[in-house]
Amino acid sequence: MATTGTDLSRMREMNQLSIVWALRGNPPSTVTELAGRTGLSRPAVDVLVQALVTDGWAAVEEPGAKSVVGRPARRYRFRADAGHALGIDIGVHKVLVMLSDLEGNLVRTVRRPADPDADPAARLATVDETIDELLAAAGMTESDIWGLTVGVTGPVDASGRTSLFTPLPGWGEADPAGHLAGRFRCPIQVENDCKLAAVAERWKGVAQDADDIVYLLAGIRTGAGLILDGTLRRGHGGAAGEIGALKAVRWLDAPGHLAACPGVPASARPGEAAAWVFQAAREGNREAKTAVRRYTRDLAVGVAALVLALDPEIVVLGGGFSRSADIILDPLQRELTKHCLRLPELRTSTLGDESVALGGLRLALDDIDNRMLSAELAAPRAPRG
Amino acid sequence: MATTGTDLSRMREMNQLSIVWALRGNPPSTVTELAGRTGLSRPAVDVLVQALVTDGWAAVEEPGAKSVVGRPARRYRFRADAGHALGIDIGVHKVLVMLSDLEGNLVRTVRRPADPDADPAARLATVDETIDELLAAAGMTESDIWGLTVGVTGPVDASGRTSLFTPLPGWGEADPAGHLAGRFRCPIQVENDCKLAAVAERWKGVAQDADDIVYLLAGIRTGAGLILDGTLRRGHGGAAGEIGALKAVRWLDAPGHLAACPGVPASARPGEAAAWVFQAAREGNREAKTAVRRYTRDLAVGVAALVLALDPEIVVLGGGFSRSADIILDPLQRELTKHCLRLPELRTSTLGDESVALGGLRLALDDIDNRMLSAELAAPRAPRG
DNA sequence: GGGAATTAGTAAACTGCCCAGCGATATCCA
DNA sequence: TGGATATCGCTGGGCAGTTTACTAATTCCC
Numbered sequence: 001m002a003t004t005g006t007d008l009s010r011m012r013e014m015n016q017l018s019i020v021w022a023l024r025g026n027p028p029s030t031v032t033e034l035a036g037r038t039g040l041s042r043p044a045v046d047v048l049v050q051a052l053v054t055d056g057w058a059a060v061e062e063p064g065a066k067s068v069v070g071r072p073a074r075r076y077r078f079r080a081d082a083g084h085a086l087g088i089d090i091g092v093h094k095v096l097v098m099l100s101d102l103e104g105n106l107v108r109t110v111r112r113p114a115d116p117d118a119d120p121a122a123r124l125a126t127v128d129e130t131i132d133e134l135l136a137a138a139g140m141t142e143s144d145i146w147g148l149t150v151g152v153t154g155p156v157d158a159s160g161r162t163s164l165f166t167p168l169p170g171w172g173e174a175d176p177a178g179h180l181a182g183r184f185r186c187p188i189q190v191e192n193d194c195k196l197a198a199v200a201e202r203w204k205g206v207a208q209d210a211d212d213i214v215y216l217l218a219g220i221r222t223g224a225g226l227i228l229d230g231t232l233r234r235g236h237g238g239a240a241g242e243i244g245a246l247k248a249v250r251w252l253d254a255p256g257h258l259a260a261c262p263g264v265p266a267s268a269r270p271g272e273a274a275a276w277v278f279q280a281a282r283e284g285n286r287e288a289k290t291a292v293r294r295y296t297r298d299l300a301v302g303v304a305a306l307v308l309a310l311d312p313e314i315v316v317l318g319g320g321f322s323r324s325a326d327i328i329l330d331p332l333q334r335e336l337t338k339h340c341l342r343l344p345e346l347r348t349s350t351l352g353d354e355s356v357a358l359g360g361l362r363l364a365l366d367d368i369d370n371r372m373l374s375a376e377l378a379a380p381r382a383p384r385g
Numbered sequence: 386m387a388t389t390g391t392d393l394s395r396m397r398e399m400n401q402l403s404i405v406w407a408l409r410g411n412p413p414s415t416v417t418e419l420a421g422r423t424g425l426s427r428p429a430v431d432v433l434v435q436a437l438v439t440d441g442w443a444a445v446e447e448p449g450a451k452s453v454v455g456r457p458a459r460r461y462r463f464r465a466d467a468g469h470a471l472g473i474d475i476g477v478h479k480v481l482v483m484l485s486d487l488e489g490n491l492v493r494t495v496r497r498p499a500d501p502d503a504d505p506a507a508r509l510a511t512v513d514e515t516i517d518e519l520l521a522a523a524g525m526t527e528s529d530i531w532g533l534t535v536g537v538t539g540p541v542d543a544s545g546r547t548s549l550f551t552p553l554p555g556w557g558e559a560d561p562a563g564h565l566a567g568r569f570r571c572p573i574q575v576e577n578d579c580k581l582a583a584v585a586e587r588w589k590g591v592a593q594d595a596d597d598i599v600y601l602l603a604g605i606r607t608g609a610g611l612i613l614d615g616t617l618r619r620g621h622g623g624a625a626g627e628i629g630a631l632k633a634v635r636w637l638d639a640p641g642h643l644a645a646c647p648g649v650p651a652s653a654r655p656g657e658a659a660a661w662v663f664q665a666a667r668e669g670n671r672e673a674k675t676a677v678r679r680y681t682r683d684l685a686v687g688v689a690a691l692v693l694a695l696d697p698e699i700v701v702l703g704g705g706f707s708r709s710a711d712i713i714l715d716p717l718q719r720e721l722t723k724h725c726l727r728l729p730e731l732r733t734s735t736l737g738d739e740s741v742a743l744g745g746l747r748l749a750l751d752d753i754d755n756r757m758l759s760a761e762l763a764a765p766r767a768p769r770g
Numbered sequence: 771g772g773g774a775a776t777t778a779g780t781a782a783a784c785t786g787c788c789c790a791g792c793g794a795t796a797t798c799c800a
Numbered sequence: 801t802g803g804a805t806a807t808c809g810c811t812g813g814g815c816a817g818t819t820t821a822c823t824a825a826t827t828c829c830c
Contacts, residue, residue: 005403005425007788008815011396015817018390032778040390044817046779070777071825155696155726164726212621226694228618235696236597237727243693245726248633248686301633308628309611309694311540311620341540341549341630342622392817393786400788417807426789431808455806456796 015040016048017373020057023049023078024103028061030073049076056082080105084140085368086131086148087360089193090123090176091353092116092167095130098357099138102146104203104365109354110134120174127176128183142184147368149189149360150176151196153221155239160190164239167221187371189363191234193217194241196359197351198225199232201316203362205355206347212312214344216303218328219320220270222251224306232363243302254298261291271320278324293331300335307340318349400425401433402758405442408434408463409488413446415458434461441467465490469525470753471516471533472745474578475508475561476738477501477552480515483742484523487531489588489750494739495519505559512561513568527569532753534574534745535561536581538606540624545575549624552606572756574748576619578602579626581744582736583610584617586701588747590740591732597697599729601688603713604705605655607636609691617748628687639683646676656705663709678716685720692725703734 006014015038022037023029029037035045052058053076061075080103089096095114099107112130114123135141154166160177168174177188198215201207207215211230217223224241226233233240244251258264258274263285268276280288303315317325317332325348333346351358391399400423407422408414414422420430437443438461446460465488474481480499484492497515499508520526539551545562553559562573583600586592592600592612600610609626611618618625629636643649643659648670653661665673688700702710702717710733718731736743 005400005423005429005788006396007425008396008817011391011393011787012816015390030778038390040392041818042778043780043819044390047817068777069775069827071779071827073778210621228613229616231614233613233695236595236698236729237696239693239696239726241694242696242726243690246686246689246693246724249690301631304631305628305634305690306694308624308631309626309691310618311622311624311627313621339631341624341627344621390817393788396816397787415807427807428790428809429788432787454798454804456808458807 012048015044016052019045019048019052020078020372023052023058023076024080028075028077030075032073034076052076078103083146083368084144085361085364086134086145087196087357087362087364088127088131088148088150089196089354089356089360090114090127090150090152090168091193091356092153094353095123095126096354096357097127097130097134098354098361099134099140100361100365102365102368104361108134108138109357110137117169120168120170123168123171124174124176124179127180145184145186147186147189147364148180148184149191149196149363149367150180151191151193151356151360152176153193155237155242156190156192156234157238160188162192187367189360189367191360191363192223192225192238192241193356194223194225195232195234196225196357196363197318197349197355198227198316198359199362200351200355200359201318201349202227202230204358205316205349205351207314207316210313212310213314213316214303214306214310214312215316215318215349216299217319218299218317218322220255220274221319222254222299222302223319224302226306226310226312228310228312241306243305246302246305249302249305250298251302254295257291257294257298262287274321275324278321278327281327282324292327296328296331297335300332300339303332304336304339307336307344311342312344314345314347316347316349318351318355320353322349397433400429401437404430404433404437405463405757408437408443408461409465413460413462415460417458419461437461463488468531468753469529470746470749471530472581472742472747472749473512473516473533473535474581474738474741474745475499475512475535475537475553476578476741477538479738480508480511481739481742482512482515482519483739483746484519484525485746485750487750487753489746493519493523494742495522502554505553505555508553508556509559509561509564512565530569530571532571532574532749533565533569534576534581534748534752535565536576536578536741536745537561538578540622540627541575541577541619542623545573572752574745574752576745576748577608577610577623577626578741579608579610580617580619581610581742581748582703582734582740583612583701583744584747585736585740585744586703586734587612587615589743590701590734590736592699592701595698597695598699598701599688599691599695599697600701600703600734601684602704603684603702603707605640605659606704607639607684607687608704609687611691611695611697613695613697626691628690631687631690634687634690635683636687639680642676642679642683647672659706660709663706663712666712667709677712681713681716682720685717685724688717689721689724692721692729696727697729699730699732701732701734703736703740705738707734 018038022034031045035042058076059079061077080101083102087098096111098109110130110133114126154162155164177190180188194217207213213227215225226241258277261277264273277288281292403423407419416430420427443461444464446462465486468487472483481496483494495515495518539547540549562575579602592598596615598612602608611626643662646662649658662673666677
């Protein structure tokens with residue numbers, strides 16, 4: 001811990017930041033309210049917030065509703081539109097890009113389909129087109145983006161590559177960060193999709209109240225993302241949560257139990273087959289119920305390993321199959337009870353397929369915050385890393 | 386993040402703390418050196434360090450060796466003896482108590498044997514006697530101790546109980562924190578022994594350079610402790626790392642392969658049996674080698690699960706069997722290679738059976754540091770939580 | 771409608787802290 | 801003994817936040 005000395009100017013910066021933090025996420029606030037939140041005196045807040053206004057970080061909200069006694073106070077709000085962030089989900093079947101302001105309010109979302117067999121160059125071209133469409137529709141340029149995160153499948157190493165393995169054809173050689181660095185000057189993060197989905201669940205999903213979360217991606221692929229002490233865990237090589245690679249954990253084969261269920265229409269694609277089985281199980285089809293039981297049995301081994309390793313507060317069931325949580329949740333819970341010392345709460349994701357892009361937004365916003373905390377905040381422009 | 390406003394007095398406290406941090410762990414320092422380390426000006430450091438001296442946190446080191454040109458500078462040192470911490474290991478066969486000063490320098494260690502079958506009351510009585518002996522020998526009283534940590538077997542919940550399970554007879558009902566709170570007024574932590582050993586390895590052991598560590602306790606019992614991002618992970622219920630509870634992970638049975646090896650002397654106690662097998666394997670005994678192979682095969686499944694779940698940088702092999710690392714390490718590494726995506730480095734603990742008490746010391750010292758950071762530091766007395 | 775009550779905005783004086791700079795001091799070395 | 805070098809101790813200046821007091825703008829209530 002290299003606690004470093006402080007002087008007056010740094011103190012002023014810190015107080016200014018504390019006012020930014022007190023403004024953000026709150027309705028337009030009076031100087032008195034800000035003084036209460038920050039612990040500073042009213043005159044101090046006054047001069048600091050006025051500096052924020054002249055720098056463009058804050059704006060005066062004119063009177064509005066006046067229903068209290070005394071002189072009506074000026075209200076200040078954080079100018080969340082001073083900067084923006086992008087969350088980009090490069091999936092197998094789609095590219096999804098979300099744009100938010102500095103407070104995390106969604107400004108615009110653009111989705112484009114992607115060919116599952118597209119090579120990396122074609123896929124990145126689709127990403128570029130999607131970003132083009134979104135920026136044009138929002139009336140922005142690359143320089144308005146202060147940070148962005150790309151979500152991809154497979155474990156991501158420190159350089160932003162997915163060298164170990166990935167279901168995207170040829171993607172091991174792709175360098176999305178390098179590609180996007182060609183047009184964006186802001187910091188670019190690349191992260192595994194499960195990890196981003198986990199972040200999203202804690203931000204806007206069903207796990208907002210928990211600090212220790214295992215996110216389970218249950219779909220055609222199976223994966224996991226871990227949040228411990230409120231922070232995303234990447235692991236030393238970015239491969240945390242890849243428990244599916246263990247042979248004793250039958251995650252690779254687990255979805256096969258669904259596809260192999262007798263009665264599945266021969267023409268069904270993988271995702272459709274699973275949906276068919278879940279629906280059949282719902283209607284009482286014995287063979288479908290067996291298939292689901294086998295699936296959850298295999299799924300549970302890996303989940304139990306993660307639960308025992310990490311002792312989380314909540315396990316979030318996400319991914320495509322979470323739409324059929326009504327069928328999966330009970331058998332999964334029964335299986336987990338067999339394995340675990342202490343059963344964490346099981347919850348079902350409600351974010352749908354936007355979770356990866358959403359988590360990417362959160363990570364980009366966190367990065368912007370960190371840069372604001374370390375660097376001085378001058379006029380609102382992207383604080384450089 | 387509730388960044389709160391700062392005023393002058395708080396700034397002074399922070400600067401004073403930054404000087405404490407700059408003094409600590411360094412040889413006696415001149416004002417100029419401290420100014421360089423903290424980024425503060427010389428006069429500021431001067432007045433702050435003098436305040437530290439009058440408060441008893443620092444002391445002047447008189448001249449000493451003078452081999453430089455110019456007027457010799459006064460040298461100040463941190464008074465590490467202003468307070469002390471205890472690390473207490475309540476094991477099955479022994480009670481070990483270690484005393485250190487605020488810099489973590491070991492002052493004294495006392496060890497007493499314990500009856501493996503002793504009930505909690507008798508075991509706590511042994512703990513008390515050990516502490517008595519140590520305090521008397523060090524010429525201290527309970528009030529000189531600013532923080533202490535107790536290491537016990539089994540997962541420890543938030544209340545300091547080991548309610549889930551423990552190899553110590555009757556220990557599930559024991560309340561070591563409550564017992565010690567009777568004589569110590571300082572904060573008392575209770576923690577799982579594997580977790581403390583992991584902390585010790587990062588502090589003074591073989592994993593000082595790593596932030597993501599899996600500590601493997603390999604002995605008559607098998608267990609694990611996790612350090613991620615440089616911090617001990619307890620899990621929401623304190624049961625992180627208890628992967629051995631998974632049936633697919635054969636940790637409970639693994640040591641059995643050693644005890645069941647043909648040729649083990651019938652009279653041997655569990656630990657001696659294992660030592661015999663390792664020695665026999667070293668001498669080329671085929672059956673012993675098979676037993677070791679089986680042991681490491683079972684051990685590796687759980688380790689692989691932890692490695693895949695967390696993607697650590699280093700796996701530390703500790704516990705009683707780590708004395709035979711020369712025999713275990715190679716087969717373990719071979720087994721792990723089969724299971725893992727990316728093999729972390731395997732290292733063998735060198736701390737012996739002091740690691741639990743040592744880790745307890747570190748945790749107690751960390752707690753003291755945190756209290757110093759949050760509270761103001763007046764005269765040196767235990768900063769209250 | 772007008773005064774009391776209440777709350778916000780503003781200006782001044784005050785305190786505390788760090789910094790820059792200067793002369794005094796202590797030691798070494800030629 | 802005197803010069804070189806580096807620390808020590810002190811003083812004035814600047815800056816940030818607090819306190820205090822006063823003015824301004826409303827609402828409430830008689």
